[in-house]
Amino acid sequence: MQVPSEVAEIRRCLIELREEMLELERRESVRLRGMAPEHRLSSRNLLHYVAMRRRDLRGLQTRLTDVGMSSIGRSEAYALASVNRLVELANYIVGERTGARETAPCDHSLGAKILDKHTRNLLGSPRDERSVRIMVTMPPEAAQDYELVRGLLENGMDCMRINCAHDDRSAWQAMIKHLHRARSALKLDCSILMDLAGPKLRTGKVEPAPAVIKIRPTRDAYGRITKPARVWISDQREKSDRHDHADGILIVDRAWLTGVRRGIKIRFLDTRGRRRQLHVVEVARGGIWAHLSRTAYFTNGTTLVRAGPHKVSKMKTAISGIPPGEGRIRLSPGDTLILTSDPKAGKSAQNDSTGQVLSPATISCTLPEVFAMVKVGERVSLDDGQIWGLVQAIDHERLRLKIVSTPPRGAMLRADKGINFPDTALDLPALTDADAQNIDFVAQHADLVGLSFANHERDVTLLVERLRALSHHPPGIMIKIETRRGFERLPAILLSAMRHPRFGVMIARGDLAVECGYERLAEIQEEILWMCEAAHCPAVWATQVLESMARTGIPSRAEITDAAMSQRAECVMLNKGPYITDALQMLDHILRRMDPNQTKKSAKLRALRLALDFDKGRSRGNETDSVMREPSAIA
Numbered sequence: 001m002q003v004p005s006e007v008a009e010i011r012r013c014l015i016e017l018r019e020e021m022l023e024l025e026r027r028e029s030v031r032l033r034g035m036a037p038e039h040r041l042s043s044r045n046l047l048h049y050v051a052m053r054r055r056d057l058r059g060l061q062t063r064l065t066d067v068g069m070s071s072i073g074r075s076e077a078y079a080l081a082s083v084n085r086l087v088e089l090a091n092y093i094v095g096e097r098t099g100a101r102e103t104a105p106c107d108h109s110l111g112a113k114i115l116d117k118h119t120r121n122l123l124g125s126p127r128d129e130r131s132v133r134i135m136v137t138m139p140p141e142a143a144q145d146y147e148l149v150r151g152l153l154e155n156g157m158d159c160m161r162i163n164c165a166h167d168d169r170s171a172w173q174a175m176i177k178h179l180h181r182a183r184s185a186l187k188l189d190c191s192i193l194m195d196l197a198g199p200k201l202r203t204g205k206v207e208p209a210p211a212v213i214k215i216r217p218t219r220d221a222y223g224r225i226t227k228p229a230r231v232w233i234s235d236q237r238e239k240s241d242r243h244d245h246a247d248g249i250l251i252v253d254r255a256w257l258t259g260v261r262r263g264i265k266i267r268f269l270d271t272r273g274r275r276r277q278l279h280v281v282e283v284a285r286g287g288i289w290a291h292l293s294r295t296a297y298f299t300n301g302t303t304l305v306r307a308g309p310h311k312v313s314k315m316k317t318a319i320s321g322i323p324p325g326e327g328r329i330r331l332s333p334g335d336t337l338i339l340t341s342d343p344k345a346g347k348s349a350q351n352d353s354t355g356q357v358l359s360p361a362t363i364s365c366t367l368p369e370v371f372a373m374v375k376v377g378e379r380v381s382l383d384d385g386q387i388w389g390l391v392q393a394i395d396h397e398r399l400r401l402k403i404v405s406t407p408p409r410g411a412m413l414r415a416d417k418g419i420n421f422p423d424t425a426l427d428l429p430a431l432t433d434a435d436a437q438n439i440d441f442v443a444q445h446a447d448l449v450g451l452s453f454a455n456h457e458r459d460v461t462l463l464v465e466r467l468r469a470l471s472h473h474p475p476g477i478m479i480k481i482e483t484r485r486g487f488e489r490l491p492a493i494l495l496s497a498m499r500h501p502r503f504g505v506m507i508a509r510g511d512l513a514v515e516c517g518y519e520r521l522a523e524i525q526e527e528i529l530w531m532c533e534a535a536h537c538p539a540v541w542a543t544q545v546l547e548s549m550a551r552t553g554i555p556s557r558a559e560i561t562d563a564a565m566s567q568r569a570e571c572v573m574l575n576k577g578p579y580i581t582d583a584l585q586m587l588d589h590i591l592r593r594m595d596p597n598q599t600k601k602s603a604k605l606r607a608l609r610l611a612l613d614f615d616k617g618r619s620r621g622n623e624t625d626s627v628m629r630e631p632s633a634i635a
Contacts, residue, residue: 004094007067011090013060017052018083018102024051031495038121039498041105042114042536046498048079048105049534050491074602076533077111080104114536119570122448122476122502122538123159124189130592132567133158135193135540136584139576142178143171149178151581153190156588159448160190161573164438165197176445191447193478196435198452199428201419203382204364205345209325212271215248216295225293231278233257233304234287237321248292251321252304259315260288264307270296278304298322329361331387331403332410336360339380339399339419341368346415360400365419370426371399378423385420385514387411422484422515430459431466443470450478450506455485457496464500476502478540482511487524494535505532506573509543529568533600541566542573546587550577555586563587567594568601 025032025047035043052075061071069089075082081104091097106114120126123133136157142149149160160179162172176192183190218227232246235254260266266278278290302319329348331337336349338360346363365371371394374380380389380401389401430453431439442449451463460479467474477500481487490505497503507528513521525541532539546563549555563586566572572591574583596606 007090007093010063014087021048021051035498036501038501043498044105046535052079076530078106078108081107118536119538122504124191130595132591133571135159135161135571135573137161137575138175143174146178150182153182153188155584159193161193163195169441193448193450194442194446195450196452198430199432202366203415203417206327206415207345207347208327211322211324212297212299213322214297215292217293228291228293231290231292236286250319252317256317266304266306268304271299328412328414330410331413333403335403337401338362339365341397373426374424381420381514383417420514430454443467446475448476448478452480454479455483457492460496478504478506480506480508482508484515490531504538506540506542538570540571540573541569545572545574546583550580550583553579563590564594567591567598
């Protein structure tokens with residue numbers, strides 16, 4: 001290969017690329033004048049990077065690598081500077097005069113420093129040996145449990161996240177009070193993010209299931225009873241520790257209980273008309289324990305008849321207090337579902353005796369104004385992508401959906417489950433009426449305000465204006481990218497946010513996966529990280545991080561890898577769960593282990609024991625062996 005001639009062609013491509021980068025900056029000069037002082041250099045770099053990524057650079061990257069030059073594959077934070085350096089090197093190789101240098105807003109060193117400064121201003125200083133911050137979503141118990149909040153802070157929480165779609169002001173205030181107390185006691189910093197709920201589309205109420213409970217004994221693999229069901233019978237509805245040891249709980253009349261003795265039989269007909277009996281094994285304070293040896297179904301009004309010397313009328317009692325079951329609508333491919341604006345409780349399809357559908361399943365939508373924006377043939381996702389449908393017909397009050405995809409055995413649709421319209425250009429304001437009522441409280445107590453479902457740059461502008469009207473020193477903003485439209489408008493959203501001194505971006509991977517497709521999530525996640533780095537904007541890696549660990553106490557292998565890769569963001573978010581403190585400790589450990597190995601998408605080439613031990617067996621006894629002389633070089 002003739003290197004000078006090849007480099008000459010590379011030089012021509014680089015100069016064209018640089019001119020396109022500068023041209024976009026010139027075209028956007030009016031917009032650039034409105035940037036906050038902190039973001040003037042960053043806004044220019046973002047535009048340069050956007051222009052760079054309009055081209056398919058894969059061929060150029062290969063040619064650069066072939067001649068031993070940088071492939072510009074890690075230039076997000078200093079786009080123009082990287083191209084400038086390559087042009088100068090190409091000029092030197094082919095013997096061209098350098099000419100006038102195009103001034104770049106930042107080089108490699110300055111780009112990293114700006115991102116670090118913006119991250120510190122938004123999320124506070126990092127902890128020792130860990131540059132990535134950890135955000136933790138507060139469970140409802142955090143409002144009553146100071147020790148929970150203190151434990152989270154002590155084990156690595158850098159940012160408390162309060163989701164304003166749940167709980168209320170009194171609960172939020174209690175959580176914040178607990179954090180202030182813990183920060184003072186532990187002398188640790190921790191910022192507060194309060195997420196505004198935003199226009200989340202959800203399913204409405206569903207008619208409750210019948211008030212029936214099933215109690216059954218334990219059986220072996222052959223169906224033989226190995227242990228009778230243990231039933232607690234009482235007149236008290238309040239939950240007690242006895243409930244945790246019972247296979248079933250029945251509430252009855254107090255006077256009836258006084259005549260029950262150990263060893264007697266209690267007869268009844270269950271809801272199917274089956275004859276069953278309970279055998280009293282213990283009379284305890286507040287109730288009795290009985291054994292049930294055959295499966296039975298109970299409902300309110302089921303009559304229990306005990307043996308005894310009294311009149312038959314006094315030997316009977318009716319069960320009460322069984323709550324209705326959770327309402328569910330079963331759906332399978334081919335079924336019809338009506339999404340309606342009617343707030344009445346939804347219900348399953350009604351069939352005749354032959355199985356023919358008399359009326360399809362219906363359920364309401366919390367924001368029926370979207371019906372006017374939807375078109376026939378567009379897709380609809382329900383319950384985080386568990387159920388998919390196609391729009392068959394539309395009017396102003398309802399959508400008729402044909403269900404096209406569910407899990408193999410069908411799906412149960414419940415109330416308050418998410419609805420997504422990935423093909424529809426929804427024009428919904430990011431700030432709802434509920435958000436408008438809460439924003440004064442949020443602006444007063446939060447360090448950061450989360451903007452949910454940001455679809456357009458005007459959503460950011462509106463939030464910034466509202467915050468400035470409420471405070472001379474408004475909190476920072478966290479822009480949640482969780483819709484397809486928000487992702488597609490990310491560069492414009494970032495430029496709009498740069499009018500505010502402090503902002504970050506949360507990659508809300510749950511809704512993004514539904515909106516854009518699970519198979520595209522990894523690609524989309526990378527693109528958001530690249531754009532954020534080009535804007536020198538802190539990014540939060542969110543949704544399902546160590547979810548199994550937080551929920552069950554045991555992580556999956558894939559979760560560990562995901563947690564390790566999250567080190568490429570500036571902050572990682574954990575969601576709530578019974579084992580959240582354990583998940584926090586594990587994430588803290590993983591991030592500390594990854595910190596010496598990775599910065600963004602660049603590997604740090606620390607000394608590896610794997611490499612140092614390669615010929616250890618052959619070198620054993622060699623006093624000059626580097627492994628023996630420099631153990632401190634081994635991480």
